[in-house]
Amino acid sequence: MSRFLSNEDVQRLLAEPSATARAEVAAKVGSNLDDTELSDAERRLAEDIVRRMAHDVETRVRQALSESVMQVGSLPRDVALTLARDVETVALPLIRMSQVLTDDDLIEIVRGGDPGRQTAVASRPSVSAAVAGVVVEEAGEEAVSTLIRNPGAEVGDGGLTRAVERFSDSDRVKEAIVLRPGLSIAMVERMMAIVSDRLLAELAVRHELPQATLSDLVLQSRERAVADLVGLADDAQLMQLVAQLARTGRMTPSLILRVLCTGDVAFLEAAMAELADVPLINARILVHDNSGLGALFEKAGLPAVLLPAVRIALSVIEETEHDGLPGGKERFRRRTIERILTQYESVAPEDLEYLLGKLGDLAA
Secondary structure (H helix, E strand, C coil), X not given: CCCCCCHHHHHHXXXXXXXXXXXXXXXXHHHCCCCCCCCHHHHHHHHHHHHHHCCCCXXXXXXXXXXXXXXXXCCCHHHHHHHHCCCHHHHHHHHHHCCCCCHHHHXXXXXXXXXXXXXXXXXXXXXXXXXXXXXXXXXCHHHHHHHHHCCCECCCHHHHHHHHHHCCCCHHHHHHHHHCCCCCHHHHHHHHCCCCHHHHHHHHHHCCCCHHHHHHHHCCCHHHHHHHHHHHCCHHHHHHHHHHHHHCCCCCHHHHHHHHCCCCHHHHHHXXXXXHCCCHHXXXXXXXXXHHHHHHHHHHCCCHHHHHHHHHHHHHHHHCCCCCCCXXXXXXXXXXXHHHHCCCCCCCCCCHHHHHHHHHHHHX
16 A cells, blocks of 8 residues: 555544645545556555545545546546536546546537536547537537647548538637648638638648748738649549539639639639539540530530630640749740730730739629
């Protein structure tokens, strides 16, 4: 017994059964529960002591016990649940750290509705997808924003989207998403459409978007930012991004043309497949068929005035390759736009953004 409770400890409790003495003993016994050298008898005694002290009338005794056992893996589960249901000063340390609590226990705590306990669950070193889903769906703003900021919490795009839906006016939740590492391309695009200019700039920096994208975000040029995002997306991310743009009404004719003018035909093919509701393989064939492209345009509900511009852009792309040099993408875009504009009206714009704006006006 001396390993976790000395004779001096026992004598002190007998001579001075104060709350301070009990708290010190609770801390000492609790922290030694994981000692592998305890005999079976010593372990039973230690567990009996912590069970009794989990019901001590003095809060500071129970708090000392909670803090000493919050990372003890061999803590009896009934003691963990008792402490987790105690007042916050006792419960929160254990809820934040104890691995004895199961996902079902944590979900029950979240559904109990106490904001402090919900936030404690959200701040645990690791939070499973099951628990995170309940936090996002049922907890308060503080807990949800804490969860999203927690790199150890399993929160996917679905959870982040639901958090935005529930707290659409919350800058805390939006900022937490912006600051969360590893956002998908689709989630970055979604956030660009709803956050403030300050968070747009933070989004660009945090997720390593190109410098040109950062400048455009600050100026609220969202379509150009999306065009830059397209260049960062792999095939799966591109399809997810296109579906999201179409679903949220942000797949505009000017965006399609803007991206095409960078030489990205894959985005046009995916956009046409989504808007016309045809298989991607069919869209790819029709995009490169002169007569088929017109029929696809009509089925997609795109303005006919845009069709000649798309045909010219496709022709330029087929004839030209990016030179790979600095600024090559912009030079390619300028050549494409110049070719398109010669087919419409005489315009003398001074910069690329004016040209894109003119094309957007024509498409509209």
